[in-house]
Amino acid sequence: DQQVKQNSPSLSVQEGRISILNCDYTNSMFDYFLWYKKYPAEGPTFLISISSIKDKNEDGRFTVFLNKSAKHLSLHIVPSQPGDSAVYFCAASVYNNNDMRFGAGTRLTVKP
């Protein structure tokens, strides 16, 4: 039962351009969303989050957009840098609930 889906397993972008990673969810009860970044042989690290009361949250080069009606969120990275090359996981949860659901991840490659 995949409640969080990342339909693009991989994405390749030129350095300096925008990277857009997408995530869809099915559970309308989800009200908190996070993006994690994972390098090989390391655990995921928290990148940015958004609660359902907002539709946008920005942190430096990273912006997360939430479209509740479409049950869709996206992560924008501008400008993309080679060091951004990693696997990005989308996660969603219901506030005060232990069960955070993760997508399968999207491997981003930023080419110099």
Add this chain to the structure above:
Amino acid sequence: GAGVSQSPSNKVTEKGKDVELRCDPISGHTALYWYRQSLGQGLEFLIYFQGNSAPDKSGLPSDRFSAERTGGSVSTLTIQRTQQEDSAVYLCASSLWGYSNQPQHFGDGTRLSIL
């Protein structure tokens, strides 16, 4: 370091053997989670500990899986009579409190391979 520490980093064992995976959370974090990531899949929730409360075991895939958390700190995930489908990366995470709006801090995982 001050991060979540997991050991061993890699474990290869024969089918049918028992394995123990260890997690040292960040000091002061009351919430501890175990996940696994099978090849090409997302992170699958296994079990959650919050302080001295009874753990949420709803994600454990079978009764061969169990976990303990001693003294509210170190946790051990045990898999008995391992099967090939248990091969995965097992990730531990901790957070200050057990509320889902708090980012979790992950260890580097244990890569388990069942021959």
